[in-house]
Amino acid sequence: MFLYVTTLAVEFSPAMFEWLGMKNIRNTIHKLTLPLTVFGVVLSTLHQSSLGALYIAVPSKLHPLWYSPYLAILFFVSSIPAGLSMVIFEGTLAHKPWHHMMDKTHLDEHEGVILGFSRGAAISLGAYFCVKLVAMAYDNNWSYLATGWGAWWLLEVVGFVLVPCLMYAIGSREKNIPLIKWAAGLTVLGIILNRLNVSLIAFNWQLPSSQRYIPSFYEIMFSVFVVTLGVTIYRFIVSRMPIFFEHPDYKDAH
Amino acid sequence: MEYYVYQDFMLHTKSITYILMGLFVLGFWGFWAFMTSRDEEIHKFPEHDKE
Numbered sequence: 001m002f003l004y005v006t007t008l009a010v011e012f013s014p015a016m017f018e019w020l021g022m023k024n025i026r027n028t029i030h031k032l033t034l035p036l037t038v039f040g041v042v043l044s045t046l047h048q049s050s051l052g053a054l055y056i057a058v059p060s061k062l063h064p065l066w067y068s069p070y071l072a073i074l075f076f077v078s079s080i081p082a083g084l085s086m087v088i089f090e091g092t093l094a095h096k097p098w099h100h101m102m103d104k105t106h107l108d109e110h111e112g113v114i115l116g117f118s119r120g121a122a123i124s125l126g127a128y129f130c131v132k133l134v135a136m137a138y139d140n141n142w143s144y145l146a147t148g149w150g151a152w153w154l155l156e157v158v159g160f161v162l163v164p165c166l167m168y169a170i171g172s173r174e175k176n177i178p179l180i181k182w183a184a185g186l187t188v189l190g191i192i193l194n195r196l197n198v199s200l201i202a203f204n205w206q207l208p209s210s211q212r213y214i215p216s217f218y219e220i221m222f223s224v225f226v227v228t229l230g231v232t233i234y235r236f237i238v239s240r241m242p243i244f245f246e247h248p249d250y251k252d253a254h
Numbered sequence: 255m256e257y258y259v260y261q262d263f264m265l266h267t268k269s270i271t272y273i274l275m276g277l278f279v280l281g282f283w284g285f286w287a288f289m290t291s292r293d294e295e296i297h298k299f300p301e302h303d304k305e
Contacts (some may be wrong), residue, residue: 122285122289130275130278134275169289
């Protein structure tokens with residue numbers, strides 16, 4: 001994880017060095033963009049799947065509908081539409097308050113990026129849905145679908161995977177940007193729900209609720225603090241560094 | 255369904271999985287056809303089209 005975050009920081013650093021006026025170091029790191037991107041993609045496959053692989057060790061604790069020997073694959077495949085949807089979602093949120101910072105190229109390419117990402121998200125969500133069903137078929141867990149846990153699983157898989165997948169496909173076909181943005185929001189919620197189901201809700205499902213782990217008030221507030229800190233740092237960066245626009249000293253250098 | 259040996263279980267679940275995978279391949283073909291049906295055709299070799 002440390003290696004991955006460091007790679008992301010170095011990948012991002014040319015924008016910071018452009019802002020600071022440090023031309024030599026900016027140009028050196030800019031030449032490393034391609035190997036750094038390859039390294040970042042390889043590392044992200046590892047950290048996303050290893051998060052799922054953590055739960056392979058607890059087959060007796062996790063509900064069979066969420067447990068699978070293929071959890072690592074499920075986590076990795078689901079991280080692809082999650083990433084694409086998060087870019088659409090964050091881009092939508094950023095568009096209004098930071099519109100004045102965006103240059104013509106950014107604004108002109110915005111719609112094309114959303115349409116391209118929506119097609120990618122539709123295919124990857126469809127693939128994730130298929131892998132979910134294959135994992136279920138391999139373990140022969142169909143009988144659990146008729147229980148309350150089954151209803152909850154169906155809500156997650158149909159409501160937050162299949163429905164946004166179809167919304168993305170229709171949005172991409174009709175070039176319907178608002179529909180794509182709604183699909184992105186649903187997908188992000190779905191992935192959060194899936195991670196919560198695996199790590200909290202369907203974890204230790206056989207125990208009475210009094211013995212199960214529920215995050216304390218301070219733990220929740222700490223998570224809120226981390227998100228708030230992220231938003232504050234994001235605001236600091238985009239209001240100063242050339243993120244939504246090209247730095248005047250580096251026109252057409254990207 | 256009762257399974258007497260592990261082989262029975264594997265045969266049953268693998269059979270269902272293979273049927274599902276076949277359906278997914280057909281489903282993906284339909285899904286792709288639906289999603290791209292309104293795309294404009296890209297003419298990579300316009301000179302060739304004239305002939």
